[in-house]
Amino acid sequence: MTPLGGLGEVGRNMTVYEINGKLLIVDCGVLFPEEHQPGVDLILPDISKIEDRLGDIVAVVLTHGHEDHIGAVPYLLKRRENIPLIGSKLTLALVEAKLKEHRIKPVTQVVAEDERLSRGPFDLEFVAVNHSIPDALAVMIRTAAGSVLATGDFKMDQLPLDGRITDLRAFARLGEEGVDLFMTDSTNAEVPGFTPLEKHIGPVLEQVIEKASGKVVVASFSSHVHRVQQVLDAAVQAGRRVVLLGRSMVRNMKIASDLGYLNVPEGVLVDLKKSGDIPDHRIVYMSTGSQGEPMAVLSRMMNQEHQVEIGEGDTVILASSLIPGNENSVFRIINGLMKLGANVVHKGNAKVHVSGHASAGELMYCYNIVRPKNVMPIHGEYRHLIANGKVAIETGVPQNRTIIGENGTVVDLADGVARAVGQLEIDFIYVDGKSVGRVTDDDLRDRRVLAEEGFISVVTVVEPTTAHIVSGPDIHTKGVAEEARVFDSITPKIADALETAMSEGVHDAKQLQQITRRTIGRWVGTKLRRKAMIVPVVVVV
């Protein structure tokens, strides 16, 4: 068993199980880039590691429909389109909608909790778990080498909106049968105690919406069906109608309501186009953009580039977490909306969000109920994995049976003992526009240099046989923040250097470019104290 993503990071979850030459994959998600990865849209698990084994994959099990668990499926299926996908009804519906955009029609197998099926040497049983999207599943994988219970993302809300709790009775039964390796969600393992109930958000939303006099905008994640449900219910309570805003919000809620996961009260939803006649105090906009994403609805509202105008007396609720790294953009939104006169309600000043992941207290229940022989924390940064491992050890899992791995750690399971037996080198696969895997770390380094320092290009046309400069050196800069005349003193020196070199017999454009680079590079470093990227071009005619 080897994780190809999701360990040491929050995102791109993917684990590959192997026995008898066959592969089973659990989850296939994306990771969102950080600021040191400029221009990158998405990061994929390192699927290059199974490039030559595509024919051996018996199935991909998808535990739930979040991007960090399903987002990379299109990129895997582009390599082999008929890999069977297994997941719950909602999960597969969300994947299919995504694949449609990539013009891929997948082979799917819908499963529900308590169902059991075999794929090659893998016997699979599914268990209901509760998470911040409906219809999430854990999976018990039985093989000749032993059994693995993988939770996917989960928490243990004891009173979820849909009544579908994490099935601890099943966990107990599987534990009695014997779980050799338990792989658990680490995201909230650092948080002591218990994640509060989703149900407690509802009354807060109701109160805020009830009190609001103008427009109400609620921003949240576009897959958070239960959060949207509570907003719909609160709107009905307050006699308001609801407009869904944002492509993914509209699409996902259509899927959820078609499949019966979202209960839309008669007549509450209204199209943006038809909402013109409804007065402000009779309307709630349910939007995307709670993380400050610049192109999403909420940012556009803040920049007054959206048809819905926010002003004095309006209320904006950010019913969402603040994902680390997004602080600047989220606070920019909050400040901007407040400047427009809005009352902004968020996690920092009201209980309008709870996490979707089990806290340490919940993990303890799990470990004590399952009593696994071995534990491997997954889904999280290193600090999360360590914290989860500590919880396992506190409940009695031996320290040497608690595997803190990283992406690429090869874990061997035999005779009830899991051991890290190897380590693959795992790369980031960057998606940038249409290109997948073509952006390298060198490109990103170049981009960072360009961002910090800009570039200076020097174009010179030379006639080496006569050691003569036909044109130039001409200097072009972008992002360097120096005036053009600063370079007046260096161009003659470059010309000199080139002429000298040519008269000494250097006629090769590459070599003359090197001379150009050295001459101006040294000067830029010492005189301007800059490290701009130097792009020397010598054209030989």
Added chain:
Amino acid sequence: MTPLGGLGEVGRNMTVYEINGKLLIVDCGVLFPEEHQPGVDLILPDISKIEDRLGDIVAVVLTHGHEDHIGAVPYLLKRRENIPLIGSKLTLALVEAKLKEHRIKPVTQVVAEDERLSRGPFDLEFVAVNHSIPDALAVMIRTAAGSVLATGDFKMDQLPLDGRITDLRAFARLGEEGVDLFMTDSTNAEVPGFTPLEKHIGPVLEQVIEKASGKVVVASFSSHVHRVQQVLDAAVQAGRRVVLLGRSMVRNMKIASDLGYLNVPEGVLVDLKKSGDIPDHRIVYMSTGSQGEPMAVLSRMMNQEHQVEIGEGDTVILASSLIPGNENSVFRIINGLMKLGANVVHKGNAKVHVSGHASAGELMYCYNIVRPKNVMPIHGEYRHLIANGKVAIETGVPQNRTIIGENGTVVDLADGVARAVGQLEIDFIYVDGKSVGRVTDDDLRDRRVLAEEGFISVVTVVEPTTAHIVSGPDIHTKGVAEEARVFDSITPKIADALETAMSEGVHDAKQLQQITRRTIGRWVGTKLRRKAMIVPVVVVV
């Protein structure tokens, strides 16, 4: 009165007071850039607004020695070196050390709490306030137009290490006399209740250091004298010696101990060079880098590029806040140090930090004691200013006497009434290496494009008279992440376009460059779906 920085942002605090043609400045700090300002080192208050009034400045009052209150002083003094600086002993010592690096010897006037002096039409009285650096002062400014009490940054720790509390008796006396305008620190106004005592950090540090078996590294801000004091004391308690690491830490603590603000127990400090013989469990390293700054000590330790090696059994304490926007870099450090085997103690898992700013509860005391006629919240993002204004209004300051301003808001004070009477356009002044104010927003836009998309340069040498292409088009790219041969299909089209244009009489390099840009730009947009910066160069020979 006009703030030139510090409103709507955390940093570059600076306010200008004017009466009878004379100016008084309070604070002159820097702001640190965000990720959308690549390559920028510092951002200054908009001192261009007083460029032609430099001769009228009677003094700069510096409330305390933090960078966001003193960091821009060198850039102001470069414009007029003999502007008198007024501040407490420690504040001025820190400013002088900074100015020395810029080779500026300032004119200074040391003041202490309860002192009163006049500068031109301004009568100044100083009041002790408590903050996360010693020797901070509030200032009462009396003029013919009325009186202003400006707090600077402060909190109301009732048991500070040095016994120097925020002087509420002075606030009361000034309040009785009459404060027309009260300008208060908004940073923590959103936080309900009271900021905990600095003193409570000590026992936690002691406990962690006492329990540690290997090396201990404590990272904090290099100006946090009291935090360092508590680390020194805890080290002595545990029988450890202390090595100060990081240029600013060493420099500031030397100043603080020379001036008597830091009490260094005999023999506890040891130089890094001489620490080689001391065993790991007898040493504490006090370092900079608690915000994950890539060049600071802690990052270098994590990257194993520092002489002090962190490994299994060592303890690292981040005794610092997590400044919003630094989450990614700080968590990268925490994960990295944990991977090396260190036990990492931070604000998230132990009480090793308290804020330096007054929470809402403390602000209420202030407003009730001072009973100002008008209030203007300063030092903070818009959300902080609003929260601070709400506190003022709750304590009875009339809403129309509570001014929520922004940078450049011109406030007029007359007959006990403060009014916003105008608004100046306030710019960012970017410091980038040696250059001040030369980086424009256009440059930053270019840099962002370069970072996200890279650039494509096209160099063609032409002979217009014969409509002949001598060399090229040659395409060079950086950061674009496309293979060179992708461009094979477009170069002939560029050549065609140029030849056609030349044969139709277009002989001008600029125009031919435009044709190049159009031809390749359209292709890059539609074929590659990229928005790379296009740099067309046509050399006419």
